Amino acid sequence: MKRVLCACLAAASLVLGGLRLDAREGMQLKLLRSVYADAKGNGFRLPEGVACDDQGRFIVADTGNGRLVTFTLRDGVVDGGSELQVQQLTAPIRLQVNSKGEIVALDGKQRRIVILNPDGTFKAVLALDGVPPPAAVVPKAFAIDATDAFYVLDVFSGRVLVTDASGKFQRSLPLPGDARFVSDVAVDPSKTVFVLDSLGRKLYAAARDAGAFTPLGGDLAEFLATMPSFMTTSRGVIFVAEGPGSSIVTFGRDGTFLSRQLTNGWKEGSLDYPAQICINSKAEVFVADRDNSRIQVFQAVR
Amino acid sequence: MGPRVTMACVSAVVLLVLHPASSAQQNPFRLKEPDQRKACLACHPDFDQKLKKRVVHTPVRAGDCSECHDPHVSSHAKLLATAPGEVCARCHDRVIPANARSVHKVVAEGQCSKCHDPHASDNASVLLSGGADLCFGCHKELGAAIGAAKFKHGPVREDCLTCHAPHGSDQAASLLKQAAPALCVKCHRADTPAFLARHMNYPVARSACTSCHDPHGSNQPALLLNSVHAPVANRTCNVCHDAPGSAAPFATKQPGYELCRGCHAEMVDATLAKGRLHWPVADRRSCVNCHNPHAAKHDKLLEANGAALCRGCHADTIARIAAVPVKHEPVASGSCIACHSPHASTGVHLIDQPSTLKLCGTCHDYAQHSAHPIGDEAVDPRNKNLRVECLSCHKGHGTEFKWMLRTGTTKELCTQCHSKFAR
Numbered sequence: 001m002k003r004v005l006c007a008c009l010a011a012a013s014l015v016l017g018g019l020r021l022d023a024r025e026g027m028q029l030k031l032l033r034s035v036y037a038d039a040k041g042n043g044f045r046l047p048e049g050v051a052c053d054d055q056g057r058f059i060v061a062d063t064g065n066g067r068l069v070t071f072t073l074r075d076g077v078v079d080g081g082s083e084l085q086v087q088q089l090t091a092p093i094r095l096q097v098n099s100k101g102e103i104v105a106l107d108g109k110q111r112r113i114v115i116l117n118p119d120g121t122f123k124a125v126l127a128l129d130g131v132p133p134p135a136a137v138v139p140k141a142f143a144i145d146a147t148d149a150f151y152v153l154d155v156f157s158g159r160v161l162v163t164d165a166s167g168k169f170q171r172s173l174p175l176p177g178d179a180r181f182v183s184d185v186a187v188d189p190s191k192t193v194f195v196l197d198s199l200g201r202k203l204y205a206a207a208r209d210a211g212a213f214t215p216l217g218g219d220l221a222e223f224l225a226t227m228p229s230f231m232t233t234s235r236g237v238i239f240v241a242e243g244p245g246s247s248i249v250t251f252g253r254d255g256t257f258l259s260r261q262l263t264n265g266w267k268e269g270s271l272d273y274p275a276q277i278c279i280n281s282k283a284e285v286f287v288a289d290r291d292n293s294r295i296q297v298f299q300a301v302r
Numbered sequence: 303m304g305p306r307v308t309m310a311c312v313s314a315v316v317l318l319v320l321h322p323a324s325s326a327q328q329n330p331f332r333l334k335e336p337d338q339r340k341a342c343l344a345c346h347p348d349f350d351q352k353l354k355k356r357v358v359h360t361p362v363r364a365g366d367c368s369e370c371h372d373p374h375v376s377s378h379a380k381l382l383a384t385a386p387g388e389v390c391a392r393c394h395d396r397v398i399p400a401n402a403r404s405v406h407k408v409v410a411e412g413q414c415s416k417c418h419d420p421h422a423s424d425n426a427s428v429l430l431s432g433g434a435d436l437c438f439g440c441h442k443e444l445g446a447a448i449g450a451a452k453f454k455h456g457p458v459r460e461d462c463l464t465c466h467a468p469h470g471s472d473q474a475a476s477l478l479k480q481a482a483p484a485l486c487v488k489c490h491r492a493d494t495p496a497f498l499a500r501h502m503n504y505p506v507a508r509s510a511c512t513s514c515h516d517p518h519g520s521n522q523p524a525l526l527l528n529s530v531h532a533p534v535a536n537r538t539c540n541v542c543h544d545a546p547g548s549a550a551p552f553a554t555k556q557p558g559y560e561l562c563r564g565c566h567a568e569m570v571d572a573t574l575a576k577g578r579l580h581w582p583v584a585d586r587r588s589c590v591n592c593h594n595p596h597a598a599k600h601d602k603l604l605e606a607n608g609a610a611l612c613r614g615c616h617a618d619t620i621a622r623i624a625a626v627p628v629k630h631e632p633v634a635s636g637s638c639i640a641c642h643s644p645h646a647s648t649g650v651h652l653i654d655q656p657s658t659l660k661l662c663g664t665c666h667d668y669a670q671h672s673a674h675p676i677g678d679e680a681v682d683p684r685n686k687n688l689r690v691e692c693l694s695c696h697k698g699h700g701t702e703f704k705w706m707l708r709t710g711t712t713k714e715l716c717t718q719c720h721s722k723f724a725r
Contacts, residue, residue, distance in 0.1 A: 181581070266688075
């Protein structure tokens with residue numbers, strides 16, 4: 001009976017967490033924790049990436065130290081802090097956990113995607129197979145959907161390459177012709193692909209089977225005071241990190257402006273050049289607070 | 303109003319209606335001299351000379367001074383009937399074409415008298431002076447550059463209006479009468495054997511001439527822009543482009559930086575080997591985002607100089623800098639690359655030094671500046687992952703406070719770390 005009760009409470013918590021995030025109006029980010037170092041007390045240096053899963057695990061791309069560090073967040077308590085040093089991954093700048101619990105990382109220096117086993121050991125470098133020419137691919141960002149398919153933002157050829165979990169080419173989406181510089185890609189559970197035009201201050205979307213991107217919400221310059229660089233989606237909300245402005249700006253799935261949160265500063269709860277954002281099923285929002293060399297965890301609440 | 307006053311008013315109106323001639327004869331405001339021009343010139347004798355000029359503004363010639371001036375009072379200088387631009391627009395209301403793609407700033411501002419004498423002139427269209435001299439009165443920098451250029455475009459020496467519309471253009475930017483190449487091929491026939499030979503048989507008549515040529519003047523033969531890419535100077539276009547007779551002669555042989563790498567391998571490889579890339583270097587346009595692949599006015603084939611180039615993408619940063627009164631000297635002089643590496647770097651913000659302390663140290667001697675602990679051993683009390691460095695107290699671009707400090711008072715600044723002294 002106790003187990004059943006626990007399961008019910010857990011399910012209710014998940015649903016409520018979801019509701020908290022879905023309730024767009026008035027959503028706020030409330031600081032839960034700021035994380036500065038691994039279990040041995042070795043501090044982060046300019047971390048640019050953070051990934052999270054629904055089991056409470058979160059992984060930090062400690063870019064300046066060329067390593068990953070794994071933690072768990074349960075009941076508001078941060079635990080763990082194991083360091084993962086992988087020879088094949090020297091400058092992790094973006095992370096995501098796939099459905100198997102594998103850690104997928106973009107190496108900003110070698111500009112390739114590296115896959116690690118759930119225990120953090122090296123598994124493979126993603127080999128893109130059957131991609132149309134040109135042969136050179138420069139991945140600026142990537143996203144993984146629920147089936148572990150890859151969406152690789154190839155800035156060299158101005159396209160999003162969609163591959164299966166093994167890297168086999170499925171299709172290519174050309175970046176919008178009027179986009180000035182696309183800096184990020186995201187995908188939601190319906191497999192709608194989003195891209196962020198940092199310079200043009202625009203969002204674009206391509207539905208699951210669409211062959212091209214279409215603008216979302218028009219010119220967002222009114223809402224994005226400075227150049228945005230990172231983006232992610234979670235249950236109908238698009239989160240955009242504004243580097244120089246040090247804010248998190250949220251938009252609806254149709255590009256409607258929802259909110260602008262947080263400001264520049266060094267105090268906990270403030271940001272300095274935020275980079276990757278990850279949101280788990282409990283509506284816990286992990287932000288790589290790059291220039292403050294820390295990870296900040298917020299709860300999205302109404 | 304009493305009945306007597308009403309009666310008086312009605313009587314006055316009746317008298318005026320019934321005896322108009324007698325009222326006119328008794329008008330105390332009628333001009334003593336019926337000829338308006340003579341009346342005005344009685345006090346403005348210097349206009350006699352003006353009226354002898356070759357071109358006289360029509361209302362002046364007609365002696366209709368009150369067409370533009372109010373003879374009694376005005377809210378505008380020189381007793382103008384309305385604001386300067388508006389006076390002219392009352393007759394000249396079509397100088398700016400509908401759907402104009404570019405408008406001369408002085409015209410938009412109604413400053414017609416910057417170019418025209420409102421009364422008379424020896425130049426056509428009542429212009430203050432003739433030919434290019436009038437234009438160079440304001441466009442001094444351009445005039446000086448053209449004057450110093452070894453080779454000058456013929457029409458520029460004669461009249462800017464050969465290519466430019468003086469008021470506005472509904473055809474092209476920069477007040478051009480037509481956009482290039484249509485404007486250029488009106489004089490330069492692109493189908494002659496000589497023209498084709500000089501352009502290696504590439505069909506350049508359909509491309510932007512100003513991508514290689516300076517339409518005003520240059521120190522390079524054939525008016526090529528001053529900084530010329532070697533393959534252009536050597537007429538080896540096919541180093542980068544497909545053959546002139548191919549289906550897509552202007553297509554490049556390789557995409558993105560792969561094309562440039564063919565000659566600039568060392569530089570491209572060194573850039574790609576750095577930890578942090580200026581991402582546009584690796585995008586579709588790649589090097590061409592900042593460099594002109596054919597020729598440019600600026601060194602290193604740059605499309606613009608200094609901050610003007612960076613502004614193309616980082617306009618918000620440049621605007622923020624412009625708004626602060628205390629600027630870092632390199633920033634004020636537009637030299638972004640004094641601190642930022644334009645291709646790639648080892649550090650964040652495209653700073654190619656191990657730390658900002660090292661970067662600042664290339665110009666500033668910290669030992670001469672302060673005895674405050676600083677550097678790798680000085681842990682920032684606010685955040686143990688940070689070190690005390692120049693940017694802990696100063697902002698690199700500038701602030702509204704003296705010495706580019708982050709706060710208005712030193713107390714406010716110091717107590718961020720030395721919090722026990724805060725009150």
